[in-house]
Amino acid sequence: MEEQGEDKAYRWEGDYEKTWEALKEDETGSLQASIEAEINKAKKRRLQQRQRNVRLGMMRHLYVVVDLSQAMCDQDLKPNRAVAVLKALEIFSEKFFDQNPISQLGFVSTCAKRAEVLSDMSGSLQKHIKVLQDLGQKIIKTNAKHCTGEPSLQNSLELCAKSLKHMPSHTSKEILIVMGSLTTCDPGSIHDTITQIAKQSIRCSVIGLSAEVHICKYLAKSTKGTFGIILDESHFADLLTDHVPPPAEISPESSLIKMGFPHHVSPHESGKISLCMSRNTFTVGGYFCPQCQAKYSELPVQCVICALTLVSAPHLARSYHHFFPLPMFKEQEVPVGSSTCYSCCKPITTATYVCEQCAISFCMDCNAFIHETLHSCPGCIISTNHVHTTTNGVV
């Protein structure tokens, strides 16, 4: 309880927190407006926390460890914890590959004092979603019968560390543990494992579903990860989404990675059949590796023959907006007389948001859309000769 200060030891010994006074009803008795204000405040806080000019780990290798033990049969998340976690992880995978197209994801499950790999480390979204969906269906059908025993933190950490040891040093290695149980059953000393993982500079974060467990918090702190306990389903989704943007880089290794930009041959052009290495069947058309001419059906992928990383230019371009995050717009009162939003022509009633570089005002919805999806200010794009000013001529 170090964070609560010396004077009050427990929450009930301090003053009452009248949290109900934060919510205000409007004329019709609905709380919608104040709930939206709270959500917007939380969003703003999250966006402001992202620092600029910090080195980010762009190529990430993330292992997600899912606890499938007895504690996950609990029904405080609907229909039970295991199914809710798997569903949330599907959405997380989609967002992850959307924001980090050249990264790779892997899934590990732990139950009955063992750990096993659910889905190998790969960059293919469809494969992971299929595995998660099949497992979710199986759990629903068997009514969570095989979620038994206790999880093993040490076994899952060692399994992930063994696989991450072979990854190149310029990538950012991470483990995310979703832990529902309050116990862990380990074969040896977990402190040795934690020191070994910290030495390999693997960043471990833990999301707990029940309560704070000391060893999980210690693990997160020693490896410079984050630790959080969920309040409800939407808070769980928020905590997962916090892991989507690339983390600040902790390892100083950086190198020039050789990558290939393969040429796409569409099926209509050439009728020639060749072996597709990703599907192991014969298909017409695909992407040809520039070094060894092996064919793949989708990108990004690592060529199995010559070990060249194959990407296309849009995949790299998708990550560029992390380097130049759009600064927050200034909130201002609506000027006298009505005004319309520059981009959607809606008359603005509540508050306007002004971009500091181009001095153009937007409404609240456009402000959220611009910062979350578009990542560029329309006013700045249109004003003459605008390039992202921090690139120094790089386009």
Next chain:
Amino acid sequence: MANEEERQLLVVIFDVNPVWWGIKSLQGQAQITKCLDCLLVFVNSYLMLRHDNKLAIIASHSTKSVFLYPAQESNQSPDPSKASTSDQAGGDCRYEHFAKVDDSVTDKFKELMRDGCEKNDIRRDSLIAGSMAIALCYIHRMQIESHGNTKLNARILVIKAADDAASQYMSFMNVIFAAQKERVVVDACILGQDSGLLQQACDMTSGMYLKVPHQDAFLQYLLTAFLTEAELRKESLVLAQSSRPREVDYRAACFCHRSLVDIGFVCSVCLSIFCQFSPICSTCETAFKPPVQASKSRKKRRALPANGT
């Protein structure tokens, strides 16, 4: 037929780059007023398909993007001549919606032309990315306003005249990714030269890319290719085949020479692409270790004695 619960929204972005249109009209090849008339006929046909089809038209100038329809309320006092045209609209037997669209487009276009060009406006390339960003914000607003009741299928049709602006690559890619996420289809109708950026946009959002060879038949191309909704295009044999562009070049350009590379070196920190190894990254100034060459020479040395003995 489309599902009863789905509505269509079409946003047309019309490139009115004054330099390109001026040159073409001097050469006698194309006139912007004729193309605008064709566009209005196309837009009327689109509105006639279903009563609840929604529309927006944006004019993309060199330094500004203006909504031609729906008309924004301007700060100036209403023109008395405008009031008379709206009276006439009720009286001259035109379908009221068409009259509203036609009048709004022609009035706003005249205003845009009357404002004239400043020195900054004289550019040979079109700034399409800004107009597309505004179109996406408008689509987002329409989706919020109609959510819950009906699903809104949104499309952007870009009628492009002048060349690409290389300086807009980054903003353009951000706009394309946003369109992909919002499931907005981007179609392109090219009047001038081929545009690599729009080819990529159409390929990534599964839209149609069409280069118009004869500008006299511009209206026929619009009505044949771009009138149908995106989902229905696969039912048509002609459109399904021509909607995929031949070869979209997704290769990246290296940052040092701007030439397209097949195999390049990417900095792990800032993701800049180089065509050959250099000890320092020019963008983020990180130092790199030179690639390890020692293992090759060791292997060769080991092989020689075996051959010798």
